[in-house]
Amino acid sequence: MRTTDLIASAVSSTFRSKTRTILTILAIFVGAFTLTITNGLGTGINRYIDDTVTSIGAEDVMTVTKTADATNGIADTGPAEYNPDSIASGQPGPPGASVIALTPDDIDTLGGIDGVLAVDPTKSVSADYIEYADGTRYVLSIGSLIPGQTVQLAAGAEPDGDSPELQVVLPVSYIEPLGFDGDDEAVGKTVTIAVTDAERTQHLVEATIVGVAEPTLAGASSVIPNAALTDALFSAQNTGVPTDEQQRYASASVTFADGATDEAVTGLKDRLADAGYTGTTVADQLGSFKTVIDAIVLVLNAFAVIALLAASFGIVNTLFMSVQERTREIGLMKAMGMGSGRVFSLFSLEAVFIGFLGSAIGAGIAILAGTALSAALSGALLANLPGLTLIAFDPLSIVWIIVLVMGIAFVAGTLPAARAARADPVESLRYE
Amino acid sequence: MKAPIISVTDVRKSYGRGANRFDALRGVTLEIFEGESVAIVGKSGSGKSTLMHVLALLDQPTSGSIELEGVDTTTLRGRALNRTRNKTFGFVFQQFFLTAGSSVLDNVVLPMKIAGVGRAERKRRGMAALSQLELADKARNKAVDLSGGQKQRSVIARALVNDPRIIFADEPTGNLDTSTGGVVEDILFELNREKGITLIIVTHDEDLAARCDRRIQIRDGLIIDDEAVAA
Ligand SMILES: Nc1ncnc2c1ncn2[C@@H]1O[C@H](COP(=O)(O)OP(=O)(O)O)[C@@H](O)[C@H]1O
Ligand SMILES: [Mg+2]
Numbered sequence: 001m002r003t004t005d006l007i008a009s010a011v012s013s014t015f016r017s018k019t020r021t022i023l024t025i026l027a028i029f030v031g032a033f034t035l036t037i038t039n040g041l042g043t044g045i046n047r048y049i050d051d052t053v054t055s056i057g058a059e060d061v062m063t064v065t066k067t068a069d070a071t072n073g074i075a076d077t078g079p080a081e082y083n084p085d086s087i088a089s090g091q092p093g094p095p096g097a098s099v100i101a102l103t104p105d106d107i108d109t110l111g112g113i114d115g116v117l118a119v120d121p122t123k124s125v126s127a128d129y130i131e132y133a134d135g136t137r138y139v140l141s142i143g144s145l146i147p148g149q150t151v152q153l154a155a156g157a158e159p160d161g162d163s164p165e166l167q168v169v170l171p172v173s174y175i176e177p178l179g180f181d182g183d184d185e186a187v188g189k190t191v192t193i194a195v196t197d198a199e200r201t202q203h204l205v206e207a208t209i210v211g212v213a214e215p216t217l218a219g220a221s222s223v224i225p226n227a228a229l230t231d232a233l234f235s236a237q238n239t240g241v242p243t244d245e246q247q248r249y250a251s252a253s254v255t256f257a258d259g260a261t262d263e264a265v266t267g268l269k270d271r272l273a274d275a276g277y278t279g280t281t282v283a284d285q286l287g288s289f290k291t292v293i294d295a296i297v298l299v300l301n302a303f304a305v306i307a308l309l310a311a312s313f314g315i316v317n318t319l320f321m322s323v324q325e326r327t328r329e330i331g332l333m334k335a336m337g338m339g340s341g342r343v344f345s346l347f348s349l350e351a352v353f354i355g356f357l358g359s360a361i362g363a364g365i366a367i368l369a370g371t372a373l374s375a376a377l378s379g380a381l382l383a384n385l386p387g388l389t390l391i392a393f394d395p396l397s398i399v400w401i402i403v404l405v406m407g408i409a410f411v412a413g414t415l416p417a418a419r420a421a422r423a424d425p426v427e428s429l430r431y432e
Numbered sequence: 433m434k435a436p437i438i439s440v441t442d443v444r445k446s447y448g449r450g451a452n453r454f455d456a457l458r459g460v461t462l463e464i465f466e467g468e469s470v471a472i473v474g475k476s477g478s479g480k481s482t483l484m485h486v487l488a489l490l491d492q493p494t495s496g497s498i499e500l501e502g503v504d505t506t507t508l509r510g511r512a513l514n515r516t517r518n519k520t521f522g523f524v525f526q527q528f529f530l531t532a533g534s535s536v537l538d539n540v541v542l543p544m545k546i547a548g549v550g551r552a553e554r555k556r557r558g559m560a561a562l563s564q565l566e567l568a569d570k571a572r573n574k575a576v577d578l579s580g581g582q583k584q585r586s587v588i589a590r591a592l593v594n595d596p597r598i599i600f601a602d603e604p605t606g607n608l609d610t611s612t613g614g615v616v617e618d619i620l621f622e623l624n625r626e627k628g629i630t631l632i633i634v635t636h637d638e639d640l641a642a643r644c645d646r647r648i649q650i651r652d653g654l655i656i657d658d659e660a661v662a663a
Contacts, residue, residue: 002548009545016533332529335490337518338546339511426491429525430481 001342010349014357017322021354024311024318028358029365031308032405036366037391038304039401042297044374044392046290060258062265062281063122064110064272065251066100101248106277113275115256115268121249123234128194128202130170130223132178140174140193142233143222151224155183156211159226167226168193169211174223183212193223195237203236205229254279308405311358312412315351319416323347323423330420331428344421351413352406359405363398435502436463437597437630438487443496445482445653456482457493458653466597469624469631471641471661474650480634481602483650487632488521488600489513518547522591522629524620526603528583532576536567536586539575543594561589565619581612588619598630599623605640617643 001009014021083100102110102121110119122144129137151158151169159167168191172183180186186209196202207229225233238246256268265281272279323330330343370391377390445457456479464470464487472480485491486498489505498505500516508516522543530539541549541558549557562568565585570578578586584604591599601620605613617640624631633644641647642661649657 001546002550005545005548005551012534328527328529329531332523333542333546335488335517335523336543336546337514337516339514342546426485429490429529 001338006342006345007349007353010346011353013322013326013346014350014353017325020318020321024314024354025358025361027311027314028308028355028405028409029362031304031311032359032362032401033366033369034307035301035304035401035405036363036393036398037370038297038300039397040366040370040391040393041300042293043394043397044389045293047392048388049286049290049293060260061253061255062268062279062284063251064102064119064254064277064279066102066106067273067276067278101250102252104247107249107252109275110252110254110272110277113268113271115260115264115271116254117257118255120253120255121247122251122253123230124250125195125225125230125233125237127223127233128196130174130178131192131194132180132189135179136177137194138174138177140223142230143224144230151211152214154212154214156187156209159210159224159229161227163226164228165226166205166207166229166232167210168207168229169213169224170209171213171222175212186212193233195233197237197239197241199240201239203239205232205236308408312408315354315409315412316415318354319347319351319413320419322350323416323420326420327423327428330423331425334423334425335429340421343423344417347417347420348410348413351409351417355406355409355412356402358409359402362405363401367393367398434465436499437466437501438464439499439502440487441497441499443483443486443493443498445479445486445491446494456653457486460496460650460653460655462648462655462658464630464632466630467624467628468646469621469644470633470646470648471644472632472634472648472650473636473638473641476636478650479653480650482653484600484602484632484634488523489517518543519594520597522594522596522599524584524587524591524599524601524604526606528587528607530575530578530583530586532574534575535571536573536575536578537562537571539586540571540590540593542590547594557593558589561593562586564592565589579612580608581615584608584612584616585619588616588623592623592627592629596629598632601631601633601635603635604633605635605637613637613640 107119107121110116124144125142127140127142130140131137153169154172156169159169170178170186170191175183175186178186178191180189189209190206191209193205193207194202195205207225210226213224254272257264260268269279334340334343370393374390374392378388440460440462443457443460444455446453446455448454460483472483474480482491486493489498489500489508492506500508500520505513530536531542537555537558540561541554544554544557559568559571562571565588567582567585567589570582570586575583575586584607588599591601599620604620605616608616620631620633621643623629631644633640635641644661647657647659647661648655
């Protein structure tokens with residue numbers, strides 16, 4: 001029998017017992033649908049993270065902090081000892097976490113470490129409010145822009161790090177409350193930012209809006225100043241603090257060679273560790289983020305695969321019934337000279353075809369449903385995360401899912417197919 | 433005298449083992465010549481079907497030898513055996529064994545499909561066989577919708593579509609009324625006369641046996657009578 005005829009025969013016998021085939025396909029459909037959706041979830045979220053990488057940080061920069069013995073306020077064996085150099089962490093971490101501040105000496109040490117091209121201490125500023133033209137005052141958090149980092153702009157330009165002018169980029173969400181008519185209107189206007197120093201005196205700093213930023217995963221409500229504005233705010237905030245205590249930084253940005261290999265980055269981290277510092281690249285931060293998402297997706301996928309395994313018993317059952325019903329036909333075909341191998345192929349192909357139908361329909365409907373769901377969610381629940389397609393589909397992984405399901409179907413089909421292949425024509429054709 | 437197309441020497445076939453052992457054939461020796469029509473008759477359970485299955489290489493005898501055109505069939509294995517069956521034999525069964533849901537044409541072309549004949553060629557030869565049996569107008573019908581006589585004619589069309597040398601028929605008229613059975617018999621003997629196809633017919637029916645060149649009677653797995661039928 002020619003392979004094309006074999007396939008055609010398998011396909012047509014699949015449709016011979018429609019109800020049974022449809023029920024089996026439905027079972028596979030559920031598994032394939034789930035697998036496609038969970039995979040799409042992983043693809044969507046990871047793609048979003050990749051897209052926002054540049055807004056989280058540049059690739060040739062790592063954040064360096066001083067390594068502390070117990071950075072967590074809640075130490076394992078009772079309260080942590082007081083450290084006068086300890087300050088609240090600007091880095092994400094558990095509440096109560098603090099880090100040991102970097103001093104100008106530390107900055108110098110870091111600059112001397114092999115492989116470090118530049119060190120920029122991160123000046124963390126906590127401002128009181130922002131105001132435009134004596135309007136309503138709003139609280140804000142001051143973000144920072146590592147050199148090389150970009151913001152996704154809705155209007156205007158990025159803050160100019162080299163400009164002596166005090167510049168700021170506002171998130172879209174601040175534009176209307178502050179009293180601007182639109183994003184483009186706001187660009188070029190002057191806003192006032194208030195900071196309080198150590199002696200409870202409030203200082204007002206004026207800055208020009210140069211751009212309006214789309215909110216991202218990195219910071220939905222951070223106001224991003226340029227270097228000149230950061231310095232101005234930092235010194236206003238430190239008014240009255242003794243000079244030798246002014247320069248305390250929670251972290252510093254260390255720039256290393258662009259395009260450094262993983263080994264080079266690891267080497268640099270080791271040298272930093274030897275000197276008593278901890279270096280974290282953007283890849284590290286994202287890496288752990290992605291690892292969590294991948295792990296969740298893996299668990300979800302495991303459920304989908306369990307559903308598929310359950311469905312594969314449906315395939316076994318369907319094919320056993322098919323073999324049973326077609327004993328005579330199989331016997332006749334063998335009597336007419338059809339080899340056992342071909343009989344095996346015929347039934348295996350039938351299983352694979354059922355798998356193909358279930359997975360193709362499952363994946364197809366999952367794509368439609370997922371796309372509709374992401375569209376609906378991005379307008380409502382996830383409106384604060386523009387650019388996030390919650391469930392995204394990658395053609396290659398869809399193909400993989402279909403191939404995987406067909407593979408499972410093939411394995412499920414081998415048992416009934418082997419029974420058909422073993423059938424003795426004389427036994428099948430006997431009557432009276 | 434012509435060389436025999438099938439030559440059987442002391443063939444035995446037993447089922448089961450030990451106490452359950454049953455000897456269905458107990459030493460059968462016979463020769464069948466090309467173009468002959470042979471009736472195998474006997475009571476139910478006498479071993480007719482078993483002999484036919486052994487002759488058609490569907491079953492292996494427990495002992496003894498079968499030569500097909502002088503070739504010892506024990507040397508035929510796997511693919512070669514399948515090819516031989518496909519090319520040399522046509523089968524007609526009492527129970528028809530048509531695939532109910534498929535079209536008559538699809539049923540008829542099955543042996544060619546197994547042989548790997550192309551689609552167009554299959555259709556051409558399938559239609560030719562159906563025309564020969566006056567069933568061309570039923571080609572698209574489902575097999576299940578045919579009458580008994582039409583079914584058996586389809587089965588004969590299927591048996592001869594690959595131009596076989598030998599047609600094996602196991603009770604070909606067993607499920608048909610006398611007149612339809614007569615038509616089917618006429619067709620088989622016409623094929624035998626005009627195309628020289630060897631006919632080996634297993635039957636209960638003495639009238640059918642009487643139309644054959646030869647009548648081989650079996651009882652309890654042994655040939656008790658093998659004679660040319662006086663035409
Ligand atoms: N697979 C088998 N196992 C045991 N006995 C069998 C088997 N097949 C056939 N027989 C026995 O062999 C004998 C001959 O059977 P068969 O050739 O079918 O007879 P018939 O002449 O009616 O066609 C019968 O008694 C039958 O019961
Ligand atoms: Mg019988």
